[in-house]
Amino acid sequence: MSLLVVVGVDGSEPSLRAVGRTADEAALHGVPLRIVHAYRWDRYEGASLAREIGKPSGHVTSDDILVVATRRARRHHPDIPVTTEAVAEEPDYVLLREARHASVVIVGHRGRGELADLLLGSVSLAVATAADCPVIVTPAHAARRAAWLARPVGTVPDVDDIDTSRAHALADDFLGRQPDGGWLDPRACAELLSCYGIPQQPWAWAETEDDAVRAAERLRGTDGRVVLKAHWPGLVHKSLQSAVHLDLRGEAQVRTAFRDLRSRFEGLMTGVIVQPLAPRGTELFAGVVQDGVFGPLVVFGPGGTATEVLADHAVRLAPLTGQDVHDLITAPRRVPLRFGTQGGGPLDLEGLERVLHRLSRMAVDLPQLAEADFNPVLATPGGVTVLDARIRLLPCRPQDPCLRRLR
CATH class of the missing domain: 3.30.470.20 (ATP-grasp fold, B domain)
Incomplete structure (x- = not known):
């Protein structure tokens, strides 16, 4: 007697997703597919399945489950031989009995919540540990990945108002001066962003205290507040280095902030960035x-x-x-x-x-x-x-x- 590929379905979405994997397995090995529904109640409370067949939840029967499972198998392989059976017994007993004449049994996974990809349901656990043939438990993440791969790829939109040639020239000039590469200074960064129309907070570069005061006067917003940020090559998180002064008002505070940054980062700081305080x-x-x-x-x-x-x-x-x-x-x-x-x-x-x-x-x-x-x-x-x-x-x-x- 030729062996079968068996799948157990209970009406849940994980078990119905397992039908597709089972149909693939049966077609690959050229053997029939057997779909088994074992149940302890006459009707199945399944909202997803009810929507698929157009019935109220709570009115889904064993026959309905087998019809939907067969339909899903046919979507994968229309010509595959399929037999079905509904048995009013405990599901694990039924599937273990089916395993005696199967080349493989496939069951859907029924884990819950945050551990959904790690736990087996009671039926799948019992079958996986005691069956006389190999058992495959289809994980939820496999179905999610399949759905993700099946989505439309989308299109890359056209981006207008860019200056690619200027961006290439900027990169070539920098690498011509620094053949080993490195970090762009703030002015070069700002120019490169402007080549691509990326919105930036207004700013100015200042290397002296007087330059910082003049920049603050020019950039301050309606409330008059500005920000000073120290800069040197390789600086990553200015806030963690306490290299930022916020909420500065007036010439005196700007001068005090500049002097503080210059004294604390002497030998490192190459200048400061002056910006209006962001909302x-x-x-x-x-x-x-x-x-x-x-x-x-x-x-x-x-x-x-x-x-x-x-x-x-x-x-x-x-x-x-x-x-x-x-x-x-x-x-x-x-x-x-x-x-x-x-x-x-x-x-x-x-x-x-x-x-x-x-x-x-x-x-x-x-x-x-x-x-x-x-x-x-x-x-x-x-x-x-x-x-x-x-x-x-x-x-x-x-x-x-x-x-x-x-x-």
Whole structure:
């Protein structure tokens, strides 16, 4: 007698997803598929299945479950031989009996909550440990991945108002002067961002106390407040180094702040960045890292000093499609960021999408772009602005083209 591939279904979505895997297995080995529904109650309380067959929840019968399971098997392999049976017995007993004449038994996983990918339900556990044939338990993450892969890829939108030739010239000039590469200074960073139309907070560079005072007078907002940020090559987190003075008003406070930074970072500081004090908003992180196999990756997550503490980032391959950007912004743990903080209203999501698309375009255009950190990116209901940017360029070395791109 030829062996069968057996799948147990109970009407739940995990068990019905297992039918597709079972149909693939049966077709691969050229054996019949047997679908078994073992039950202890006459009717099944399943909202998802009820919607699929157009019945109220609680009115789903054993026959309904087998009809839906057979339909799903036929979607995968229309010509595969299928037999079905409903048995009014304990499911684990039925499946163990079926295993005596099966080449493999496949069951859906029934773990719950945060441990859904780690736990087996009582039936699948009993069958997996006592069956006379191999047992496959289909994990929930396999179905989620299949659904993710089946989604439309999306399209890469056109980005207007960019100056690619100026960006290439800037990168070539920097690497001509520094053949080993390095971090761009604030002025070069700002120029590169402007090539791609990425919105930046107004700023000025000052190397002397008097320059800082004049810049503060020119940039101060309606409330007269400005910010001074020390700069030197390699500085990562200015706040953690106490290299920032906020909420400065008037010439005296600006001078005092400049002198403090100069005295504490003597021998390091090459100048200060002067900016108007930014409004309240949500601080985000957007950046690029260059991977040796996949090429440029766009990274997105919470910003400010929390970006490394939370380690809560999403990553997508450049160039970003519209779907990629949507996934980055709506990644589960970042959903609250979309609605602002402290009752400030929804953020400018369209502005955030534009920044990510333009950052992606920069990463694709410039193979010399080894690393880019926009932190923080300030998002408010009225717009999205990069408050601080760091960019590192390295000479572009030839790579094996066979290693590039998953899509």
